[in-house]
Amino acid sequence: MKSYGITPPAPLAADPALALALEELSRLGFTVLRDALPPATVAAMRDALDRVLADQAARFGGEEALAAIGDAGQARALLEEDDIFLEILRAPALMAVVEAVLGPAALVMQQNGIVMPPDAAEHHQQNWHRDLPYQSWVSTKPIALGALAVLDDFDATSGSTLFLPGSHLHADFPSQAFVDRWAIPAHAPAGAIVVFDAMCFHRGGVNRGTRPRRAINTLHGIPLLAQQVAFRDRPGLDPTLRRRLGLDYQPAPSADAWRAQRAARLGKARR
Ligand SMILES: O=C(O)CCC(=O)C(=O)O
Structure with missing residues (x-):
């Protein structure tokens, strides 16, 4: 690369793919880890998510009851319902990013399944938000990372998740003109994990396809933040998990x- 007046920076990690992911997270606020989960695991997660969503809705009194609290199309604390969802925590590429950014003591704060309905239907997550919501400040270092495991392709038809690049570095929400120009869809195939600084503003894109677009968001944070659910212990968990x-x-x-x-x-x- 030709340049002048520039001191080349030291790479953020020895592994070039990890170094680029860390740089994108730091500068843009999001990155895509492709092929992070094997196809068979993704297929099993799709089935498990559909089942858990139906079970949780039934336990709460149906989809309409969930809609009344703004929680339709969303399954919560998935790893409490099926061990398959622990596989996201074990994905080597994600673990490397989480530990590099948040350190080895990082915790899972929440794990939500998001089913973006087809035919351009509405979903609560289509509203711009941070994953540490209601916070209008920024920290000098990242304190939480979202990790969206892509179960159905994120593309122009299915909508993808849209991010406002660099918005994790500024306390306030940007202007409408900035949003109109810079909202970037994170297109990614099934099996990828879209990792983002939880303070980067984002929203679910409207799904104009004919089938639901499913993803699982595992929010990791430093052990200063409260977990949404007290996860249960189970036999055979290794010390990291x-x-x-x-x-x-x-x-x-x-x-x-x-x-x-x-x-x-x-x-x-x-x-
Ligand atoms: O599924 C999506 O596209 C967006 C999900 C989202 O915004 C979230 O989980 O915070």
Whole structure:
């Protein structure tokens, strides 16, 4: 690359694909990790999401009851309902980005399935928002990342998720003129994971196709933020996934209990 007056920056990671993903996240606020999930896993997730959405809607009194609280077409805490959704947490490309950006102590704050209805129907997630909503400030470092596992292709017909590049670096929502010019659809094939700074403004694109467009958003954050649901423990979880689910970070019932836990962790338990 020819240039003048520029000091070439050091790459953000040794792996060129990871370095580019980290640079896109930092500068634009979003990146696409292609081929992050195997096709068989994606197919199994599509079926599991349809089933969980139907079950959760039935438990709440039907789709209309969900619509009344602005939660139609959305399944919540998926990994509580089916272990297949843990596979998103295990995806090596996503794990590398999460740990590089948020550190090894990152937690899963929420895991939502989004079913964008066909025929240009409305969905709550089509409104511009941050995934840390109601926050009009920015931090010097990222504190949370969304990870949208693409189960049905994100394309011009199905709508994709639209992002406002760089909006994670500015406290306030940009002008209508900026939105009109710079809203960028993150087109991505099934199996990709669209990773974004949770403070980057985004919205679900309207699906003008004839079939639903399904995705799963796993929101990761530093262990300073509250999780939406207390995830349950289960046999066979490796230490990384235990940490990711917040099982090592439950609030202690008292100061004495907190000190006892800390002493045990440091190998200084009192006799
Ligand atoms: O599915 C989409 O296109 C958008 C999802 C979204 O905005 C969200 O989960 O925060």
